[in-house]
Amino acid sequence: MKKFAVIGNPINHSISPRLHNLALKAFNLKGFYSRLNLLNSNQLLNSIDELNLDAVNITIPYKNVAFLYSDFQDNLCKNIGSANTLIKKNSKFYAYNTDILGFLKAIENYSFKTALIIGAGGSVKALAYGLNLQGKSVDILNKSIKSEDFFVQNFYTYENFKLKNYDLIINATPNGLINSDLPAPNGIILPLLQNAKFSFDLIYGLQTPFLELSKKLNLIIQDGSNMLLFQAAYAFNLFYDNEFKFEDIVNVMKPVFSLKR
Ligand code: NDP
8 A cells, every 4th residue: 555645834725635546546556645734844754754655745835845855856856956746765765846847748839939937936946947948048027036046137026127028928926816916017917918929827727817818818828737737647657656657647637627626
C-alpha cells in the first residue's frame, strides 16, 4: 500500500487528493492520497516520516523549504529553488518541480515570442525560468518591488512600467479569485490585452475578469486547470517511476474538473 499526501497551509481547497485518488482507482493501485495542513515548516520532513508517506506534493507556503530540506534535487528544481513534489527513497528525499512542466505543457501549442507575467509570487520564478529556457523573452510586472528574486532589468512595478507589446499575458496574482479586480490598473492592462494574442490565468475553474476582458478582445484564453492537471499527472508519474502513460493519467484525472467544488 503506497501512501501520498498534499502538504500546505491552508490545504482544504486543494483538489490534488481528488485527482490522485481517481488515478489510483482507475489503475487499480493499492494506495491512497490524503491532505495535511502543516503549521510549521520545520516539521515538513518529520511529518512525512511519521505518517510513513512514500511521496508528497507541496503547496503554498512550503515549496521553498521543500527544496531546501531535500537531499537531492533535479535540475529544474535547482534552477528554480522550489519544489512541489518530494519522493522518499531509502530514507532520502528527492525533490522535483512539476508545476513548471504542467505550465509549459498547457501552453505547448501557443506560438509566441514575448510574455509578460503579472505578479511575482512563489509561482513566478518557475514560470519565468521555464519560459526563458524555451527562448522566450519574459518581463515581470508586480505591485511591489521584489528585485531580490528576479533579474532587475526584466522586473517592473506599475510606477516604472513602460507599455510595450507582448504576445502572451499571464495573471499570476490572486486577483479574480479573492476579488473581482483585474491583475493591474486599467490604464496598463487594457492596452496590454489589446495588443496581445494569448492570455493565461493561473487561477483555475473561474472565468475571471482578466479572462473575460481578454475574451472580449478576441484573445485566445486559458485558465489554470490544465496546468494543475498536468502537474499532477507528472507528479503521479514520478510516484510510479513512469509506469503509466502520461496521456492515460491525464485522461483518468480530467473528470475532476467537471465535479462540483
Ligand atoms: P503568491 O501569494 O506567492 O503571490 C501573489 C502575487 O500576487 C504577489 O506578487 C503579490 O504582489 C500579487 N498580488 C497579491 N494581491 C494583489 C492585488 N490585490 N493586486 C495585484 N497584485 C497582487 O501566489 P503564487 O505565485 O503562489 O500563486 C499566484 C496565483 O496562481 C494564485 O491565485 C494561485 O492560486 C495560482 N496558482 C495556480 C496554479 C495552477 O496549477 N493552476 C499553481 C500555482 C499557483 P506582492 O508581491 O506585491 O505582494
